[in-house]
Amino acid sequence: MSRAKRMVPATRLSPLDVIDEAVAGMLARPGRAALTVLGTLLGVAAFVTVLGLTTTVEGQISNRFTALVATEVIVQDTADRSDDGPAFPDDAERRLTALNGVHSAGVVWEVTDAGPLGARRPTAPEPGEDVKVLAASPGYLRAIHARLAAGRIFDPWHDAEHQRVVVLGSGAAGRLGVTWIDEQPAVFIGGTPFTVIGIVDDVDREAGTLLGAVVPAGTAEAVWGAGTGARAIIDTEIGAARQVGDEAPLALRPEDPGRFRTVTPPDPRQLREGVDTDLGTLFLALAAVCLLIGAVGIANTTLVAVLERVGEIGLRRALGARRRHVAAHFLAESGTLGLIGGLIGTSVGVAAVVAVAFFREWTPILQPATVLPAPLVGALTGLVAGLYPAWRATRIEPADALRR
Amino acid sequence: MTAPPVVEFARVTRSYPGPPPVLALREADLTVAAGEYVSVTGPSGSGKSTFLNLVGLLDRPDGGVYRLDGIDTAALPDADRTALRGRRIGFVFQSFHLLRHRSVLENVKLAMIYTAVSRRARTGLALETLDRVGLTQRAYARAGHLSGGEAQRVAIARALVNRPSLLLCDEPTGNLDSANAAAVLALIGELNGAGLTVLMVTHDQQVAARAYRSVLIKDGVLR
Ligand SMILES: Nc1ncnc2c1ncn2[C@@H]1O[C@H](COP(=O)(O)OP(=O)(O)O)[C@@H](O)[C@H]1O
Ligand SMILES: [Mg+2]
Numbered sequence: 001m002s003r004a005k006r007m008v009p010a011t012r013l014s015p016l017d018v019i020d021e022a023v024a025g026m027l028a029r030p031g032r033a034a035l036t037v038l039g040t041l042l043g044v045a046a047f048v049t050v051l052g053l054t055t056t057v058e059g060q061i062s063n064r065f066t067a068l069v070a071t072e073v074i075v076q077d078t079a080d081r082s083d084d085g086p087a088f089p090d091d092a093e094r095r096l097t098a099l100n101g102v103h104s105a106g107v108v109w110e111v112t113d114a115g116p117l118g119a120r121r122p123t124a125p126e127p128g129e130d131v132k133v134l135a136a137s138p139g140y141l142r143a144i145h146a147r148l149a150a151g152r153i154f155d156p157w158h159d160a161e162h163q164r165v166v167v168l169g170s171g172a173a174g175r176l177g178v179t180w181i182d183e184q185p186a187v188f189i190g191g192t193p194f195t196v197i198g199i200v201d202d203v204d205r206e207a208g209t210l211l212g213a214v215v216p217a218g219t220a221e222a223v224w225g226a227g228t229g230a231r232a233i234i235d236t237e238i239g240a241a242r243q244v245g246d247e248a249p250l251a252l253r254p255e256d257p258g259r260f261r262t263v264t265p266p267d268p269r270q271l272r273e274g275v276d277t278d279l280g281t282l283f284l285a286l287a288a289v290c291l292l293i294g295a296v297g298i299a300n301t302t303l304v305a306v307l308e309r310v311g312e313i314g315l316r317r318a319l320g321a322r323r324r325h326v327a328a329h330f331l332a333e334s335g336t337l338g339l340i341g342g343l344i345g346t347s348v349g350v351a352a353v354v355a356v357a358f359f360r361e362w363t364p365i366l367q368p369a370t371v372l373p374a375p376l377v378g379a380l381t382g383l384v385a386g387l388y389p390a391w392r393a394t395r396i397e398p399a400d401a402l403r404r
Numbered sequence: 405m406t407a408p409p410v411v412e413f414a415r416v417t418r419s420y421p422g423p424p425p426v427l428a429l430r431e432a433d434l435t436v437a438a439g440e441y442v443s444v445t446g447p448s449g450s451g452k453s454t455f456l457n458l459v460g461l462l463d464r465p466d467g468g469v470y471r472l473d474g475i476d477t478a479a480l481p482d483a484d485r486t487a488l489r490g491r492r493i494g495f496v497f498q499s500f501h502l503l504r505h506r507s508v509l510e511n512v513k514l515a516m517i518y519t520a521v522s523r524r525a526r527t528g529l530a531l532e533t534l535d536r537v538g539l540t541q542r543a544y545a546r547a548g549h550l551s552g553g554e555a556q557r558v559a560i561a562r563a564l565v566n567r568p569s570l571l572l573c574d575e576p577t578g579n580l581d582s583a584n585a586a587a588v589l590a591l592i593g594e595l596n597g598a599g600l601t602v603l604m605v606t607h608d609q610q611v612a613a614r615a616y617r618s619v620l621i622k623d624g625v626l627r
Contacts, residue, residue: 008475008484008487008488008491008492009487009491009520010483010484010486010487011483011486011487011490011491011518011519011520012518012520013517013518014517014523016523017517017523020517021517024505024506024510027505028503028505028506311499311501312501312503314462314501315501316514316518317462317486317489318460318462318489318490318493318495319490319495319514319515319518319519319562320486320487320489320490320491320515320518320519321486321490321518322482322483322486323482325518397463398462398463399457399462399463402457402462402495402497402501403453
């Protein structure tokens with residue numbers, strides 16, 4: 001290498017000094033810096049607000065829209081003409097569980113004329129309790145995610161053989177004073193004895209079941225005759241509900257699927273897209289425009305600073321600054337302007353999301369992946385905006401600059 | 405072995421392409437030995453600043469040889485010329501070139517950010533140097549609030565703080581009243597007395613008379 005290299009170490013500019021000089025340069029004209037920061041501030045604030053509100057609204061949808069709702073299909077009989085015969089075939093449960101994506105399914109109806117329920121054979125002074133009686137195929141209790149406090153639930157055999165068995169909801173069991181089923185206590189429904197084989201103390205769906213008594217559908221038909229207003233409750237895999245809802249009527253009555261009406265959950269993706277297209281695109285475009293205006297503002301301010309400070313640039317070169325040091329200095333100034341806009345903008349955006357969420361009684365959800373890089377988006381905007389002014393600054397010849 | 409001269413100019417030429425083209429310095433020869441105080445005098449437009457910019461490595465000559473501290477500068481890449489300029493040469497300009505929004509202390513420290521002086525050492529060195537120019541008590545004043553005489557003394561402190569081998573002054577008293585001019589010239593004389601090599605260009609004969617050797621320049625010709 002050259003002799004000078006050995007005798008005279010190269011000049012340098014440490015990152016800390018770059019930052020010091022950039023901040024000092026900005027503080028020399030605080031009003032101008034504040035105005036320059038405004039565009040970036042608005043752009044970043046808009047970005048954070050839009051992205052934060054999007055995740056927040058999405059969060060509300062998926063909150064309300066629990067997996068439970070998303071996996072439930074209800075098939076209803078539309079006929080009020082009971083003379084058309086039972087809507088659901090005897091093997092409805094088998095047909096439904098044969099469909100793709102079905103975990104469990106059961107048919108249920110309320111037995112309206114069963115009479116009062118009692119722990120003892122009814123006598124005149126003791127009319128018994130007025131408890132709802134449900135007739136259900138065995139899959140019903142599984143489909144509503146019934147959890148047992150004691151005993152078991154009935155199975156297809158009980159159903160097919162018309163066994164006089166009953167599963168009590170915990171509310172009904174309490175009213176009847178049945179807490180203990182080891183000795184297979186009997187209850188009387190309209191005078192007919194049924195053996196209690198299980199007590200359900202919790203369900204995820206059809207919470208009314210907890211207040212009722214559930215007997216096998218086959219048994220109910222044998223004792224009280226065919227019921228009306230039957231429904232099928234289907235528990236599906238996540239994402240399968242709509243498909244199952246479309247196929248169920250056909251599986252149940254291939255000759256007359258129109259007899260049924262299905263209730264399926266709304267498609268969560270549709271709702272989400274609705275949110276995105278409604279405010280998302282517009283505001284993101286607005287945010288981009290703000291950022292662009294911010295970038296132009298920073299570029300302009302930095303260029304003016306370069307032209308105003310030609311003498312200073314010449315002086316720095318005289319003191320040992322290389323062209324790259326001059327470029328670093330002005331890039332640091334524009335980057336700092338952008339970073340400050342980004343930091344304040346991020347705070348404003350977060351505050352806006354929290355405020356909107358507060359007034360709508362939502363839970364604000366801000367993804368770290370959008371909030372943390374947001375100030376850097378500002379800094380990057382500033383850096384890009386500073387490229388041209390910084391390049392101009394490096395082109396200034398010190399001898400010319402110092403003549404002024 | 406004797407130390408090489410600080411400045412050694414041999415047939416150094418600089419022209420500006422214009423238009424109109426100007427031959428601002430013609431085949432200038434000049435040698436300044438260590439510890440000398442040399443002034444270059446000539447009317448306005450005679451090429452004094454052109455000459456000083458070449459000596460200060462702020463500009464490149466079209467031809468000729470220039471050795472600084474014995475180092476031939478012609479072949480040097482920009483980075484080395486910048487390093488020599490920052491570490492070996494101190495500049496004093498007619499218009500001070502202080503950063504008006506920063507303190508006196510910060511203006512002096514500015515000279516050390518490029519020469520790799522540790523951040524901790526800077527304040528002490530700057531205060532020491534301000535003491536040499538008699539401005540310690542103004543260290544925390546804003547540079548923009550100084551009088552002309554004070555400002556030029558701060559600029560001299562800034563030029564001295566890296567302990568250069570050569571002090572270049574371009575019309576250092578041009579913006580000062582006679583009292584302040586005298587004080588600044590006294591200071592420069594004092595620094596030279598302490599061993600600093602000084603090269604000053606000026607159009608003012610009285611200012612030039614303070615130097616031990618005076619060289620005339622006219623129409624780009626050095627005599
Ligand atoms: N950058 C330049 N481009 C063209 N001509 C220049 C430039 N700088 C100086 N000159 C010309 O060179 C001559 C010498 O200028 P200068 O060295 O500034 O003289 P001084 O400092 O003695 O007044 C003048 O005629 C001036 O107009
Ligand atoms: Mg001049």
